[in-house]
Amino acid sequence: xxxxxxxxxxxxxxxxxxxxxxxxxxxxxxxxxxxxxxxxxxxxxxxxxxxxxxxxxxxxxxxxxxxxxxxxxxxxxxxxxxxxxxxxxxxxxxxxxxxxxxxxxxxxxxxxxxxxxxxxxxxxxxxxxxxxxxxxxxxxxxxxxxxxxxxxxxxxxxxxxxxxxxxxxxxxx
Amino acid sequence: xxxxxxxxxxxxxxxxxxxxxxxxxxxxxxxxxxxxxxxxxxxxxxxxxxxxxxxxxxxxxxxxxxxxxxxxxxxxxxxxxxxxxxxxxxxxxxxxxxxxxxxxxxxxxxxxxxxxxxxxxxxxxxxxxxxxxxxxxxxxxxxxxxxxxxxxxxxxxxxxxxxxxx
Numbered sequence: 001x002x003x004x005x006x007x008x009x010x011x012x013x014x015x016x017x018x019x020x021x022x023x024x025x026x027x028x029x030x031x032x033x034x035x036x037x038x039x040x041x042x043x044x045x046x047x048x049x050x051x052x053x054x055x056x057x058x059x060x061x062x063x064x065x066x067x068x069x070x071x072x073x074x075x076x077x078x079x080x081x082x083x084x085x086x087x088x089x090x091x092x093x094x095x096x097x098x099x100x101x102x103x104x105x106x107x108x109x110x111x112x113x114x115x116x117x118x119x120x121x122x123x124x125x126x127x128x129x130x131x132x133x134x135x136x137x138x139x140x141x142x143x144x145x146x147x148x149x150x151x152x153x154x155x156x157x158x159x160x161x162x163x164x165x166x167x168x169x170x171x172x173x
Numbered sequence: 174x175x176x177x178x179x180x181x182x183x184x185x186x187x188x189x190x191x192x193x194x195x196x197x198x199x200x201x202x203x204x205x206x207x208x209x210x211x212x213x214x215x216x217x218x219x220x221x222x223x224x225x226x227x228x229x230x231x232x233x234x235x236x237x238x239x240x241x242x243x244x245x246x247x248x249x250x251x252x253x254x255x256x257x258x259x260x261x262x263x264x265x266x267x268x269x270x271x272x273x274x275x276x277x278x279x280x281x282x283x284x285x286x287x288x289x290x291x292x293x294x295x296x297x298x299x300x301x302x303x304x305x306x307x308x309x310x311x312x313x314x315x316x317x318x319x320x321x322x323x324x325x326x327x328x329x330x331x332x333x334x335x336x337x338x339x
Contacts, residue, residue, distance in 0.1 A: 037227065048300070049290035056284030063280045065305035066224050068236045071197035071262050076226050076234070115306065121219035127210035130225070134203035143225040144304035144311075147275060150223070151306045 021171035022128055027163060028149070030113040033063060034086040035141055035153050036093070039104040040075035047100040048077055054092055054100075060085045064113050064153060066142045074103060078142040080113060080153055108141060112159050115151035116166065126150055132169040136161050180285065181331040185323060186273040188221050189316055192244035193269045193301065194251075198232040198261035206235060208257040212250060218243040222271050222311055224304045232261075236302050238271055238313060266301060268316035274326060275309045286310065292329040298322050 040047050048067055055062060064080035081089055086109055097105065119125050129150055133140060138161065140152035154162055199205055213220060222238035239247070244267070247254075255263045279285050286305060293300060293312070298321055302313040314322055326332065 048303075049287065049294040052287035053284075053291050054287075056287035059283040061281065061283045062286050062305075063307075065286060065303055065310070066226055067300065067303040068195065068224060068226060068234065069264075069301065070226075070228060070234055076228075078226055113306065121221060123210040123213035123218065123220055126220060126223055127207055127214075130206055131203050134201065139201050140225070141227060143223070144306060145220070145223040146304050146306040146311050147273065147309035149306060149309075152225075 019128070019169075021169065022125060023171045024116050024118065024125070025173065026117055027166055027170075027172070028115040028117070029159065029163065030063060030080075032083040032156065033080040033111050033113065033153075034083045034089075035064075035078060035080045035108045035111045036089065037106045037141070038077045038102050039070070040077060041101040041103065042073045042075075047102070048075060050100055051077065051093070052079075054096060055081065055089060058088060058092055060089050064142070064144075064151070066144050078153065080111060083109060108155065110156040111141065111153050112156055113151050113153055114159065114162055114166070115149040116170065118148040119145050119150040120148065121145075128169055129166070132165050133162055136165045138162050179331045180278065180282065181333070182274055182276040184333060185326060186275070187319060187323070188238075188271045189268070189319060190241045191221055191238045191269050191271060191316075192241050192265060192267040193222075193236060193238045193313055194244075195262075195264040195266075196235040196255065196258055196260040197264065198228045199235060199258050201231050201233050205233075205258060208254055209235070209237075212247060212254060213239070216243065216246055218247065222302070222304065222313055224302060235260075238269060241268060269301065269313050270316045270319045272312045272314060272319065272322055272326070273309060274312070274330070278308060279305055279310055280307050288329060289326070292325050293322060296321060296325045298325065
């Protein structure tokens with residue numbers, strides 16, 4: 001049993017305190033997507049733009065991007081593309097893996113982006129969003145805020161549970 | 174995108190003089206981020222930028238940006254905070270800025286993000302972190318590169334000019 005599932009089991013057994021609901025305007029879900037996660041070469045000058053250009057040149061639409069530097073100094077890049085474009089993206093990326101210097105590469109063929117709005121830069125909205133999902137055993141593949149929404153990438157298998165738990169944790173109009 | 178086509182975007186939103194905090198390799202258990210968000214909430218600190226990613230072995234990386242002024246307020250509590258969050262490292266970068274590019278249909282126009290980041294890269298502008306969702310892209314860059322980035326984005330997209338008052 002992992003540390004995470006032990007914590008979850010204890011919290012479920014003793015019951016988490018019922019928190020006051022936070023008012024939001026809505027919850028959005030994307031169409032079916034595929035996520036691709038890369039570790040790219042170290043350094044601030046990276047192959048990030050090259051990956052995006054390669055996919056764009058093949059008319060592959062990118063609906064979500066998360067990019068940052070990890071603890072080892074590698075560039076971590078997570079992108080989501082339309083699920084029907086996954087096969088073509090894999091062919092292109094496989095063919096260019098060496099020239100892009102991709103160190104590690106994983107993909108998930110069936111994900112959705114779930115967003116709640118407005119986020120309005122409120123820390124407690126982010127906290128409630130992440131903790132609500134994790135209390136359900138849903139670990140987002142990636143999370144970010146952009147403009148007025150906070151969004152996460154989750155497996156399509158978890159979408160119904162995620163939407164139900166978020167509807168319970170937030171007050172919708 | 175068609176050749177020669179220039180996408181129109183909304184005026185850029187730029188937030189300057191920020192600090193980027195990266196909490197690296199923290200556990201994924203529910204509530205692991207609570208000490209941070211509680212602290213921010215207690216001091217009414219807005220989160221200007223946020224992203225979280227997988228760090229392997231049931232660990233996560235969390236990156237946020239807050240104003241430099243707010244950072245000074247929180248700085249004395251950071252060491253204890255990091256211990257409570259069980260992050261294996263906390264990295265700081267400052268001063269940084271967040272440029273929000275809104276409207277070029279990132280979600281429906283293939284090639285838009287490649288166009289944006291390719292132009293920035295060719296001009297020597299490093300994007301430390303990026304969060305793109307739906308029609309909005311938030312780029313964290315060095316504060317002293319804001320003017321250069323604004324010019325590059327203005328050459329790449331059709332940015333409406335501010336109307337001058339007569």
